[in-house]
Amino acid sequence: MNFITLRSLQTLYRTPKIRPFTSPIGSSANYSCGITNVSQLGIQKTSSFLSNSHSAFSLARGHKMIVCSAVAAEFSVFSHGIGVRLVTTQAKAPPQARQKVALKVSMLSPGFIYEPYSPRQQIPFWQRWFTRSGWKRTKDDIILELKSAYAIAKLRKKGYSKKQFYEEAAILYKEINTLIANGDKTSLRKAVTENMYSALKNEIKLRESKWSKVYWEMIVPVVKVRTLRARLIGVDRSDLEKVFVQLTLEILAKQKFEAYNSEGAVVAGDKSKEVLVRDIWVFEKSLFHEGAFWRLCGRIPT
Numbered sequence: 001m002n003f004i005t006l007r008s009l010q011t012l013y014r015t016p017k018i019r020p021f022t023s024p025i026g027s028s029a030n031y032s033c034g035i036t037n038v039s040q041l042g043i044q045k046t047s048s049f050l051s052n053s054h055s056a057f058s059l060a061r062g063h064k065m066i067v068c069s070a071v072a073a074e075f076s077v078f079s080h081g082i083g084v085r086l087v088t089t090q091a092k093a094p095p096q097a098r099q100k101v102a103l104k105v106s107m108l109s110p111g112f113i114y115e116p117y118s119p120r121q122q123i124p125f126w127q128r129w130f131t132r133s134g135w136k137r138t139k140d141d142i143i144l145e146l147k148s149a150y151a152i153a154k155l156r157k158k159g160y161s162k163k164q165f166y167e168e169a170a171i172l173y174k175e176i177n178t179l180i181a182n183g184d185k186t187s188l189r190k191a192v193t194e195n196m197y198s199a200l201k202n203e204i205k206l207r208e209s210k211w212s213k214v215y216w217e218m219i220v221p222v223v224k225v226r227t228l229r230a231r232l233i234g235v236d237r238s239d240l241e242k243v244f245v246q247l248t249l250e251i252l253a254k255q256k257f258e259a260y261n262s263e264g265a266v267v268a269g270d271k272s273k274e275v276l277v278r279d280i281w282v283f284e285k286s287l288f289h290e291g292a293f294w295r296l297c298g299r300i301p302t
Helices: 002-018 028-040 043-061 069-073 125-130 132-156 162-182 185-191 194-210
Strands: 213-234 243-260 266-269 275-286 295-300
Touching (some): 125 132, 132 213, 132 243, 162 194, 162 243, 185 194
Antiparallel strands (some): 213 243, 243 275, 275 295
């Protein structure tokens, strides 16, 4: 009897040591392993991509931008590095299972202009059709036009109307310029993408250091609006519906401008005169977010 009691006590004593308490979401060791696996999947590329996207918006300051199309091709591989969050990690999972880490991505904008528009230099007829370089140029021109046509066709399936969009773009053009002139950064945030907002905020800060106040007015309606380029940016290789669309517009409008110093004296412009201004703006919209709307994502120097 004493022997049985002793064995029972030994069993009870060892039991707590057999199965230590584990959290339903895993131990800290499992999380560190999961995060390492995420970086191996390509998340570590984020810093270089964000650097590219930052330089891309130097367009607003008049610099030339070069964006490699390979960035867009690799876009879905490293999931843009935006809003990445570990959802679950199983405790004591086998090595094969630990390689498959669930990710949830929330993205509001790609953060760069894909294939920014630049005017195509005209070439003579004989060079285009009777030289090897001319044939290559013709092929490149056709590919560019087909990309735009495909993007527009995709938009039309979502209810796109060119007339309606041009009217909306003209309203956005006037609204954004007015907000910039007034220095209203709070309202401006809603009308532009995140990277564009950073560029405009710096632009307003620089302007306010020189001029105390500015007057800006657009004479409606705008003189002309036309589409120069349309592009799609996919974010998921397994789902072709998850895309952003970017439309590059040329906008001609008559404007009035005047700038004042701290004493209220005019130091630039003349609001009594109308000036015809040509701008090239890039508008962006998500085709897979419910309730998405057009926003300014970049300006190309003219």
